[in-house]
Amino acid sequence: MRIGIPKEIKNNENRVGMTPAGVAELVKRGHSVYVQHTAGVGSGFSDAQYEAAGASIVPAIENVYDIADMIVKVKEPIAPEYPLIRAGQLLFTYFHFACDRELTDAMLLSGSVCLAYETVQQADGSLPLLAPMSEVAGRMAVLNGACYLQKPLGGKGKWIGSVPGVRRSRVLVLGGGTVGEAAARVAAGMGADVTITDISLPRLRQLEMELPANVRTLYSSEQNIRRELPETDIVIGSVLVPGDKAPHLITRDMLKEMESGSVLVDVAIDQGGCFETSHPTTHSNPVYEVDGIVHYAVANIPGAVPNTSTTALTNATLRYAIALADKGWRQACREDAALRRGLNIVEGSVVYRAVADVFGLPYKELEL
Numbered sequence: 001m002r003i004g005i006p007k008e009i010k011n012n013e014n015r016v017g018m019t020p021a022g023v024a025e026l027v028k029r030g031h032s033v034y035v036q037h038t039a040g041v042g043s044g045f046s047d048a049q050y051e052a053a054g055a056s057i058v059p060a061i062e063n064v065y066d067i068a069d070m071i072v073k074v075k076e077p078i079a080p081e082y083p084l085i086r087a088g089q090l091l092f093t094y095f096h097f098a099c100d101r102e103l104t105d106a107m108l109l110s111g112s113v114c115l116a117y118e119t120v121q122q123a124d125g126s127l128p129l130l131a132p133m134s135e136v137a138g139r140m141a142v143l144n145g146a147c148y149l150q151k152p153l154g155g156k157g158k159w160i161g162s163v164p165g166v167r168r169s170r171v172l173v174l175g176g177g178t179v180g181e182a183a184a185r186v187a188a189g190m191g192a193d194v195t196i197t198d199i200s201l202p203r204l205r206q207l208e209m210e211l212p213a214n215v216r217t218l219y220s221s222e223q224n225i226r227r228e229l230p231e232t233d234i235v236i237g238s239v240l241v242p243g244d245k246a247p248h249l250i251t252r253d254m255l256k257e258m259e260s261g262s263v264l265v266d267v268a269i270d271q272g273g274c275f276e277t278s279h280p281t282t283h284s285n286p287v288y289e290v291d292g293i294v295h296y297a298v299a300n301i302p303g304a305v306p307n308t309s310t311t312a313l314t315n316a317t318l319r320y321a322i323a324l325a326d327k328g329w330r331q332a333c334r335e336d337a338a339l340r341r342g343l344n345i346v347e348g349s350v351v352y353r354a355v356a357d358v359f360g361l362p363y364k365e366l367e368l
Helices: 022-030 047-052 060-065 079-084 099-111 129-147 178-189 200-212 223-230 252-257 267-271 307-326 329-335 351-357
Strands: 003-005 032-036 057-058 070-072 089-091 114-118 170-174 193-198 215-219 233-238 263-266 287-290 293-296 343-346
Touching: 003 060, 003 307, 022 032, 022 047, 022 307, 032 047, 032 060, 032 343, 047 329, 057 060, 057 114, 060 079, 079 099, 079 215, 089 267, 089 307, 099 351, 129 178, 129 233, 129 263, 129 293, 129 307, 170 223, 178 193, 178 215, 178 233, 193 223, 200 215, 215 223, 223 252, 223 267, 233 329, 263 267, 307 329
Parallel strands: 003 032, 003 070, 032 057, 070 089, 089 114, 170 193, 170 233, 193 215, 233 263, 263 293
Antiparallel strands: 114 343, 287 293
């Protein structure tokens, strides 16, 4: 199979779809890999390293899309890429369709096959291709929240951790999944008083046993969240409904419960955000203020540490990319139910129910 790795063109996105080590594994199996010139530079991987791994370097993004049967990316295609995508071409990347109607319509029109990292799901409910970036995002969410808690950056002027004789800052983590657990561990390690919420009692019991002593669990309800907000300094929003829009757990009227200069970090912004007042921001302009509350809603948080993120992502995606290349997407998805759940749009039809439902589009049961 001919596999293309384009350079990411989303704002401040320095990750790349695959490391040279991953490319070498595909080439070893007889596949041809085409990497756009300087695609890996932002992640610390040179063209020479890709060539040494057996890839061909092509000059422009148009060349990559023109030649490849399968495109391996990190972020969803954006408008300049839409005309480059052709019918039957397989795109293997993060899509987050449920919060982007324009992207959904463009991919339907293209006739391509869209296999989304974020909905590849094992039988136990785990999301193996979302997990590594969720771990990075959860850790970084706390660091960014702590940064913008500083007075010169618009915060209330508190240090997140403990100082003898001073009350610890308080961090509220909404959602006990991979992001939430990672955030709670980092916040606790920095010395904060941490509360983590979820609607799953078994998950709360597990977190209660596994997390440090300065983390307490709380059942997620509007009343419980409202009670926490007056004394909370940083809120990490990490709620996920696979393939669907995130629910708004903090509405605008709830902001008045918080002290001015408190910080909201919306890690769920890729799926529409879990705060009503959230809208996507970028690394170059990461925060804004609503009713005195600082909002951080960067849609690609792991893109700030691209070398680590690209390596972690390739470690997770490579086995699936190899299966798709070796067998073709139909056979690979027929044999692997987790991979099949990653199919969102196939040749002009929505085949993932949550995406169809959120936009009122026809849903088609896919027969492989």
